Amino acid sequence: MRMFRNGLVLALGITMTALGASACSGGGEQTPPAAANPNEHVDLTLATFTEFGYEALIPEYERLHPNIKITHRKTGEGGPYHQDLITKLAAGSGLADVTAVEEGHLSDVLDKGSKFNDLSKIGPADVTPDRWLGWKYDAAKTKDGKVIGYGTDIGPLAMCYRKDLFAAAKLPTDPEAVKPLFATWDSYFAAGADYVKNTGGKAWFDSASQNFNAMVNQLPQGYIGTDDKLAVENNQGIKDAWTKVTDAVAKGESAKLTAFSPEWNSAFKQSAFATKVCPSWMLGVIKEHAGPENAGKWAVTAAFPGGGGNWGGSYLTVPTQSKHPKEAAELAAWLTAPEQQVKAFQAKGNFPSQVKALTDPALLSYTNPYFGDTKIGELFAEQAKKVQKPQYKGPGDGQIQENASSPALQAVEQGKKSPADAWNQMVDAAKKITR
Structure with missing residues (x-):
């Protein structure tokens, strides 16, 4: 999932520097502690952020493993969670036995592979790469082939909209x-211009940065190149996306909200915008914030400008700090099995990344009454198949999105800067993050 507010670049920069020094001074990898005896009591900690859908799964696992007790550390916001993760990784203590990492921040830990157990070596033998979509599994590999995470969810993109506001x-x-309206970004913004005109100036979408983030994620290359160097200034695709989004802002299409702020949360109930970029996990967010009074007004369609894409998704890692890495890996493997991921989807809308889950009748037949009688599972399975190869996410990618592009676009929306000046602001901030 990708549910962050702006983070603290300076703090992250300091801790990443410390982490680099720590990693270099540690020498070789540590030998994992021996597994506990089958009947020995084991306390495990599990750290996640926002919603993973594990509340009912944890007691189920404990019933299946009477000697295991799990303490779930659940954090509300992803930004502070990952800042704390980096700090504890650098310190060498404090991390949970099973620690979740969001895909946008995965690049910040992949080059610190010595701090994580290789799940291909300590995980259950029957957990093989073909459990996952190939691109999902490969994304958690270090450059020397170490697998540091088991994939949880993915974020296939669709579009959500308010039927009553459209009418x-x-x-x-x-x-x-409505699919033709969402065929391309040009058709989407053109429909937005019509909507603004026909409603006397009401907003078409919530936030410029939410659309921009989705557009950038669709590109062959994003903020960071495969050489791990900043690629913003010479990336024509990013420049084009910037122009389209800021033009739409100038035409009054944006509600000018900061995603996941209190104002943004309240805007769902206030009918402040008509469309929403909708990775699968966003359905739970909409339902929570729009409230029961808006049930049946929101709809989702299997269409997305530009054909689709992925936004979000996470991994479960086992840091070398764990005193029970074998048991932690078994827990992570169980939580990311197709059966459990379907249950997590039914609970919170986190869409599975497991191949078998995508053909599971329980998923394909799943509907969410809040969004009408649409088969939500089947819809997002269709959208997931449109993702062939995810964009490479180099070090600092998530921070650039949160702390460079989003604030710059907010400056445009608030009338504080022109699109050209805000572009320079974004580039300068991205350079500071990656230097």
């Missing part, structure tokens, strides 16, 4: 009929 603006409302 009031004389736009089609049926999920099939």
